[in-house]
Amino acid sequence: MSLKFEVALQACTQDLARELDIVLPHSDGAEKRLHEAMHYSVQAGGKRLRAFLVLQSAHLFGVSKASALRVAAAIEIIHTYSLIHDDLPCMDDDELRRGLPTVHIKYDEATAVLAGDALLTLAFEVLGDESYHSDPAIRARLVVAVARAAGPQGMVAGQMIDLDSETVNEPDVQHITRLQQLKTGALIAVACEAGAILGRASEQQFLALHAYAHDLGLAFQIVDDILDAEGDAEAMGKAVKKDADRGKATFVSILGIERARTQARMLADQAAKHLEPFAEKADLLKDLANFVIERRN
């Protein structure tokens, strides 16, 4: 991992924390508890992979950092809402996330449902608002792209299929791949496309970024399954080996750990290749593909 990449990822995390604090509501009224739960979950950290993708894809087209950061915040907010709801007792029932109690443990279930709802809604207020970009056509296009990626034919469909998967007989690689493309791939893809939308990219540039995002997202998920199977709960900051305990099919349970590792490596290399047309402007995105498969959490 290059030093330049490490520095850029660190800067992204810090810039994003400041941006999120600007974007999230602050209140001393009766709704204080809701707003606190929103801050708690959003500021709990994480790799900020999606934010980094927005910033770096925007960088390819010379988009201003202020515009890109606002869109990055909106997409991280949507990612956070999805984690809060996925962690609920009626869903994956997780008590730990990023080393901290999940929202329904720290607060309660009702607050967790509402904090998720509020974050999802806020993300679209942010994307529609004129403060980050003067062209309403760009803003409306971002609203639609993000909503499609996150909605009933994107991320939410993926979570529904994932919950139902425990009842599917012998799920195969095709099943897991489609599930993960919806559940995590769609939002990762739109994070890459966001920079292209902000930068009024050509159709060909869109396709290159989309192909990169596709392979990156899949590599990311395969590594997630490997890390869960290897099971270092402390490094992961959440419960591990849950998939195996539930008898849930994953890339690892189907491919075996060695083939899964080879597959992830191949996808990461392929992801980086899609970015060749952007030359050295895309170096950090290429580094990211490597980071995704070498991470320990």
Added chain:
Amino acid sequence: MSLKFEVALQACTQDLARELDIVLPHSDGAEKRLHEAMHYSVQAGGKRLRAFLVLQSAHLFGVSKASALRVAAAIEIIHTYSLIHDDLPCMDDDELRRGLPTVHIKYDEATAVLAGDALLTLAFEVLGDESYHSDPAIRARLVVAVARAAGPQGMVAGQMIDLDSETVNEPDVQHITRLQQLKTGALIAVACEAGAILGRASEQQFLALHAYAHDLGLAFQIVDDILDAEGDAEAMGKAVKKDADRGKATFVSILGIERARTQARMLADQAAKHLEPFAEKADLLKDLANFVIERRN
């Protein structure tokens, strides 16, 4: 209630059902269950008050019916998502809504959470999409207005305060009024403003519609409390007297039923008066104010 009003409300309900069917996803894939739950909840009916407000406020400015109907569908979709989540066991724990089993009873809790999430996201995809209006500035403005009304400083805040209200010592009329303005008033207000946004209304016209919506929303909620207290479960299609059973403060518990009735009548009259500048073009909106306080469910 005028015959013209009854006919218009009926037509709105029918047009909306068709529009919702166009807007909601259909699928035979593994996500079928999710999409079915979305259709089930959205098509369960209801008074379609918010849709009617969009159509009639749009009518004041000569907006095309196709544009207004699409926005009406988005706002009814948001209203439906809020009902699904409010009915969850960790929230109001209701098993019956509009005479039918609530989504978590008909399906399960996880599906109910996800169907709500999917509907909320879909509403913003609809509002951002160019198919209903060619001007992206109008679309982006609608996205922001609806998100503000529904989000952490609007509807979701109202539900949070409502849940916490059971622990508030001696809530007064001010507390209940603010709570209801957030919980139900904000979305009713934005339904009225949607027509004004579509119709590029003047600042003064906005203010008139906003004042109408404010009084109408409050009258609506007071009547809701009266109907709940009077408790005709069959006419209401849901459990009644729940507020009293929970010892929850309402307009009725604070004002008494007679003063509540007088207050609702006064607000409805006042609401209609705000519309005088629009002359007979606003007749159906004035009728609606009357309908809201005379309804039996």
